[in-house]
Amino acid sequence: MPDSTRVRELLHRYLSARIPLIVIRTIEPNRALELLSSCASQLGTMAYYEYTRTEGIRDLMSGKSVLDEPSLHAALDHARTTFKARINANFVFSDVEEIDQESTTSRHLAEMVRLAESHQGSIILISSAPVWSGLGRLGISVELDLPSAEELAEVLGAMVEDHRGLVDIQWQYDDLRQASEILSGITEMEAINVLATMLAKGKLVPDDLPELSEFKDRIFGDLSGLQRIPLRGEYEVGGLTNLRRWLALREQAMRMDLSHTSFHPPRGVLLVGIPGCGKSLSAKAIATQWNLPLYRLDMAGILGMYVGQSESQLREALATADRVAPCVLWIDEIEKALATGPGDSGTSRRLLGQFLFWLQESTSKVFLVATANEIQSLPPELTRKGRFDEVFFVDLPNASDREEIIRLYFRRYLDHDVAPGLTADLVSLTDGFSGSEIDAVIHDLGLDAQAGGGGLPGDEQIRAHFRNVLPFSKSNPEDIASLRAWGQSRCIPAGDPIDGSAPVGGRRVVLSD
């Protein structure tokens, strides 16, 4: 969509060409009027008047009142007289109701446009909705998109500079640019409101940047289809060296200003692997590490019961993601909605097409972290190179990973370190355990300890708890083998192979609050 510079150029040409009706589609009438004022100052031989419900008719440039009456039709009557008396008059109307369909107002306007055309006049309509085709066909329409990050940086930068000396401002150029990127997707007025609210604290520091996302969420209110995930703790992903190395490079790309290059922002990753191995945690860790808000798209929740409802809800959710960008978008168990099969009446295939289109075409900084457990049901279109930036396979934790996880959860739930003699036994006993299974066992131990007065359970009791658990990898070895076989041929290992037994590399997730 054209940015404001392009729109200004177009408006200049339309006004010069004396197009009798110019429709500016925007939700920001003030920005449109500003562009028109800019054009008017260059095409100064013509007269420009603006009508609003609150002010009546005013001279566009001087703001001087011409007709202090709120009635639209009185304003049109006034315009009629002026058009008849003078050539090259321009009347700008905003906030006009009932012009999206055939109505008394739209027909009246159409008559006025014809009158304007016969006197080289122009009517400029600023509208957030499309106008009735019978009216729209008499002129030309142009869409003014929300301000780009660069435009916001200009506006916010001016405001920040205006407050230097009055407020303790520690933002540098990069902070301002990042703030503008975070706030892109909202109107100029909303961005000014957010920044003014931040400034009202009395200081502006780089640590304030995450707060901008919260303000943005409040502006959007109900984030249709998306759930904001609060990142309270400090999530840290250990191991997964390949993934971490790859992410470090993408983090730079997410922060870079790519608007004047031919590069697109990173699209995201697909994490497949064994259940409970921290794929979801990785999404949280990435958002935390990159200082971006995390939103979850529940694919199962997208599915609706009526024809077309699922597609509509997915479209809305993805549009919302574009608006809240930059962000990390976490899609858990992506296969739940996109797995295609003979029994789904085509809905999944349409959802897949819609999703792939968005993945391909979206230029907003939405970093997608999709996870999948039932990888066999993933359609091949989704995993081919070029869709996601990369597909990583996350395997079971190896021995050293398990030791670290055991220590972590002992400290968290039992408030103790593992006894030195016990560690090796537990590492051995947890062979084939996923991180979440280790978490669950130690959590139970902690609950038992609380119920028993808070004392540390005996070593034998601890061993017994682990022995009593049959991990998923043992109960479903064929599933694990199948997952690994799939991953080996299609994915990059998320970590470096350590145990030799692991076919596609090990992983280690360390969660610490």
Add this chain to the structure above:
Amino acid sequence: MSLSAGGSAYEIWVGTLRAWAEDPHTSLDHLPPLDERSFSPDTYSRLMTHLVRSVEASSRRGVDALSSAFQHSTTPAELEVALVAVRPVLARRTQLVRHPSLPEPVRQTLEDAMRRELERAQQQIEDDLRRQGAGGRLDTDHLDRMLHVVRENRLTVVLERSYADAAGRLEVAPLPLVDRADAPPTRRFRPRRVVSAHSTED
């Protein structure tokens, strides 16, 4: 239509008023100044009677135009168009009652009478709409919007405007006074300045 200015002041006034009562587009530009002392009391009284009759004819036209406006307006937009369309009819009366050739006391009396009449008509229109609402012919939302239109396009506005021609149209928008060729683009927003406890008013 323009009458010859060849007759006496009385003849010109009476002829013009009669013509104007029939055709409100009749020009009033040539009417000579009236002065009570120029006429005998009877003559002046007869002239005032002609004036009042013409004003009453204009008033009837205004009432007819308003009635028609209401009969044919079912939506707020239609009503707004109709109310604006009535203005030229009412404006012609304004042009007569404010005619500079009339003595000031006469002008004031006629204008006061016109204002009272328009205010009464405005009230009647609003009452009529409310009655329609109470009778269930208009739902609350529709009633509110119609009332809003009627108030926004109040009839007395014709007394607040100046009218340029015999058609009773509003004046043409004035040409800009400033040379915009070198004017900088206008910012729509005043720069926002955060207010602190220590801020002072400029």
